[in-house]
Amino acid sequence: MAARKGQAALTVDQFQAVAKALADPRRMALLEAIGSAPEYSCQQLCSEAGVTKGTVSHHVRELVRAGLIEERRDGQYMFYEVRREVLAAYAAELLRRVARVER
Numbered sequence: 374m375a376a377r378k379g380q381a382a383l384t385v386d387q388f389q390a391v392a393k394a395l396a397d398p399r400r401m402a403l404l405e406a407i408g409s410a411p412e413y414s415c416q417q418l419c420s421e422a423g424v425t426k427g428t429v430s431h432h433v434r435e436l437v438r439a440g441l442i443e444e445r446r447d448g449q450y451m452f453y454e455v456r457r458e459v460l461a462a463y464a465a466e467l468l469r470r471v472a473r474v475e476r
Contacts, residue, residue, distance in 0.1 A: 383462045387440060391463045394439035399424070400432045407442055408455040415451040 407413040419426045436442045440459045445452045
């Protein structure tokens with residue numbers, strides 16, 4: 374996949390993984406929460422999500438696997454950050470796929 378200068382390109386598998394991750398409403402809500410701050414703690418996600426820690430962990434793992442968030446450990450605490458370059462690459466590829474008709 375071609376990418377704009379300075380923008381990461383996604384493989385077909387990466388594109389599909391991101392699409393699948395974003396299709397789940399709970400994962401989308403977690404991604405929005407994480408994106409609302411420069412860095413978001415797992416503890417904060419668990420307290421705000423309204424679901425069990427295990428459920429949060431499962432969905433966060435899927436977001437990490439799709440490459441949408443990056444995790445950082447500080448002692449016993451985990452912190453997450455949205456990988457905006459991956460979102461930008463996904464959005465560009467999505468537009469490339471669906472906006473092929475020129476007017």
